[in-house]
Amino acid sequence: MAGERITKGLPEGAARRAARILRVGASYDFDFVVGRRLPLRGRGRMEPEAIGRRLRLSFEELGPNFVELGRFVSARGDLLPPGVVGELRRARPVVEPLTPESVRGVVEEELGGPLERLFPEFEETPVRSGVATQSHRAVLPGDRPALVVVDRPGLRPDLLAMRPVADVARRRLGERLPLDPTGIVADFAAHMNHRRDMYAAAQNARRLRELEGTGLRVPRSYRDYSTERVITFERPGVAAPDGGGYPEAGRALIRLALLEGYSLADLVPERIAVDADGVLWLADPTEMLTLDPERMRGVAEVLASARRGDADGVIRSLPATGASVPRETSELRRSLRGVLGSLGGPLWAENTLAETRDRSLEACRLGGVRLSGEVALMADSLVQAEALQRDPPAGDQPTGGERTGITAAAGAADDLVSRYRDPAYVASRTARGLAQPDAYADYPRQLHSLLNELKDGEIEVRFQHRGINELISKVDILANRLVLALLIAALVVGSSLLGVFNQSGLVLLGVNIFGLVGFVFAAVLGLALIVGIIRSGRL
Template identity: 60%
Template sequence: MDDASRGLPEGPARRAARIARVGARYGFGFVFGRRLGPFRREDPERVGPRLRHSLEELGPVFAELGRFLSARRDLLPPEIAAELSRAESPPKPTSPGEVRAILQRELGNSVERMFVSFEDFPVRIGVFTQAHRATLPGGRPALVVISRPGVRRELLAMRPAADVVRRRVGDRLPLDPVEAVSEFAAHTGHRRDMHLAAQNVRRMGEMGLSLRVPEVYRDYSTARCLTLEAPGGWSSPDPEGYRACADALVRLAVGEGIFLADPAPERLAADGKGELWLLDPTEAFSLDPERMRALAEVLAAIRREDVDGIIRSLPLVGASVTKDAAALKRELREALGTLGGPLWREHSLARIRDNALEALRRGDAHLPDELCQLLRSLVGTEELGRTMSGKDYLGIVAAAEAARETISRRRNPRYVLERTARRLNRPELYADYPRQLHALLEELKDGEVEVRFRHGGLDDLISKLDILANRLVFALLIAALIVGSSMLGVFVRGGPQVLGLSIFGFAGFVVAALLGLALLVGIIRSGRL
């Protein structure tokens, strides 16, 4: 049976069992109920390397999960996040036969009939997609990007493993493993969806970027296959070209909220005329315009070094901030003091990202995942420029210029008016108003509307009046007790006496004293004396 099943893809159940075996081998057996391997959980300084090695052994998708989690430096300790960011497991190219089968299934025809030429070996191999050179009828050069198979099987295997981790040690982890895997699955689905990629390509093409964005050949594109325009005889940019490309990608991310999840050098090219191309713009993400407007407010507060303004603006971008922000203020002031000043141009985007997210982590504030991934993309773009240009490239200047333009644009009165007009020019917002008004009138007619008034500042006054009234009643009781006892002592002379007083007067005095004492104790216990 083993020989018959050898070479077949693992199912989710067998893959989950393999995750447990690999985890046990690297010292995480206590999580999965296994005790294999020489490591133990008592050596926390080795958690990061062991976790990275286990993810690398499990394959490219798991290594990408580690890099995805490394962006959450607002949750993870810096040493663990740094180790996860270095996770590497180079993917193998999908076999030519499988690539051709995918294209035939998606496009409904054989590769030989659709393309004049098609190169089986990809020009870019990613974890989730890979790209191939091709030539369309009419001699049009093209780039064909396909979604790699087998990713869903890996994601299905992650879910039961994450569930076990949450049940066993979830209360000791800085993040929920099940939620993290769900976010990674959504992130992966976005990167593999070619319809979304086509929308982002069209949007980037309308922005007038300094990089040439290719057109999409819709007749040769589906949800798992995207065919893009390509320059004839393209080549890799020179070092200065890579530097210019990195600047353009940084400005695109900070200014427009569009960023590449995998800024690989194979995505960039130069044609014979020296024009720079964003050859493969797939696996791109774009922030919502409202989120970008809120981000502009945060950037403006950072530029003013206004810590209170930063804290007020963070919830606008979806960040969670505790009510007691004293620790967060202290950490942000320290971070701004370290990164600001006349030497701000000498800081890398990586250092700025690390210090800022560490300040948020120490201040118990957390960013939404998409902003953490944007920061990760900025750091990756800077690393791309540094590696390919052969110089000490820093993206901080391009990021600062884009931030300044973003703040000016988002605060421009014309932009505010256009944004307000777009909101008002939405008929669906008003379509439900007549029905709501009719329902309100019906409730008023039937007497079902309950009106409540809230007052502010009267509680203290009412409390003081209550104390005054209680003291007044107690004073009247004391006065009545004195007057009554005096009258009984003066006017009653006959009958049984106690201590020279009439027994009736004495009994009345005792009863009044007990009642007064009870009232006094009640007032004292209520705190109104």
């Protein structure tokens, strides 16, 4: 059986999970992946919406880790059609909280002591239960309020089961898939492991505390009560946002993502708190995603070009964000111009970040652009922050641009562009580059190699004139049409002269036969010329 071949050699738990993936996939008409029937059992090709719906239902049946895989894939609107992406975004993981015994076991194993001695008070009911982590209120010795975040077990067996199924899908379907299943599973594994890394969470929290003007306070972590799987933060006095917390938090998180490259993978209201003084806190800063400064600089260049409505500038800037751009960019240019034209103008503030993201990703897909996974996830996080801003408690309903978050994103984009265009930043970045000794270490070898190639005549210089071939073709067409028009004019004039002055020879309808033939021939050529011009769309 195909399922036995796929699961052969796997650990027992992972083999059972892989077999279950195959069974669930077969129940939703994906058994053709392992060599059985064609999609929809021969009833025709699946439409994107049907594929997305069946994927979503199968992921929801397989459990939270698979639903999270679907949501991870749904960020790749640059690769998948909107029908598939839209269905996968609808998936919602049903996460059952860890049992008190499981939480106790993780905390005591990681922190090395009985739970009662570590925390005089520890609430068994979690504040937040996510796919990757779970958080609990607690009190440390000395009556210090704390928030304890623990890593949820159970991910590794599912990842082990996903990999062989993804390998089979890649081998069976090959180039017919818009993305590589094996690569997606590997990226998802790295993504989830990063989200569960509490050391990385502590480092991100420390860096966020050092930032100014974010509009969010970030708690300190207690090093003695933190390990790779458990982290303990100080807890503000109020553990839930008041009536005005959601919109302000959404704006702050949008600015934090666009200005500093920090975004949350699992943005839920339970992560936000407002203390007794009205200060807004990012009470649970775990599962934070980051974008390195060089890619942030690329994002700034893309945003600057988009602000000018310059599609060519966007295309030139995309590689700096980690994206791959095809050699032929005419379709991409056309799609980007359509997006920039529809999202700009006097009604730009009426657009949502979700609409902007979806239109932009679809333009990238049509133009053959493959974005960096980190950039795609950051765009998805911006939309989550917009949803947090747009869904405040009753009695505090923002209006206009504040509802969409587009104004907050536009302001942050302006600040980001200004930062990377600041002469002081450009000078400091240049100085840092010049101060790197590696920048000069290879120059002598490169210069020696260049001189040898010049001496041996191996240097070949080629000039590529972009657009010159198209211009030559257009000039050639214009010249041919001009020559044809001159020929038609000559035939008309010559036929007229023959008809008027040549009275001898054959006569038809009172007109010299040679003059008549010339008129007919000129009319046919003229009609052909007119048809060609009309078909070119340049009349």
